[in-house]
Amino acid sequence: MKPILFALFVVGFSYTVSAESISLVSETNMPEPNQEITVQIQTDTPLGCMGLFITVTGDATITGAVSTADCNIYGWDPDWPTDPYIDPEGWVYVSGVSWLGEANGVVGYIKFCYNSGEVSVSITEGDAFDADCEPVSISDETLVFGEPDPNDFG
Secondary structure (H helix, E strand, O other), rough: HHHHHHHHHHHOOOOOOOOOOEEEEEOOOOOOOOOOEEEEEEEEEEEEEEEEEEEEEEEEEEOOOOOOOOHHHHHOOOOOOOOOEEEEOEEEEEEEEEEOOEEEEEEEEEEEEEEEEEEEEEEEEEEEEEEEOOOOOEOOOOEEEEOOOOOOOO
């Protein structure tokens, strides 16, 4: 009965986290034009390290991501350089190291300005390891924001 209740609870969010994995989560998938959206990077297992390439496609601009300035909020060691690389082509690289394996739950974020149409966000590549140096799976789910242009037949 508990798994069913958990699944029903999570439906209120746009996307869920699966067991021992890293996923992207957002509280909305129907933003207004020019709205800044925060997508959280979430896991259910304590991480020792993580490096992810996250792609944003569509009419949107990546505006920020977890960095050295705020990484300690998410369980990462602030003495390890964790500034994101944001590429103008629509992808960002985020990373972190947690020597004590204290990074779990929400372990980071990316932000983007939604302009219009359909925008998708996904983890396209990356690695993560738990506090015991065992690999942690990375979700291949894609978050979709907005609606497709009805004039786009492609």
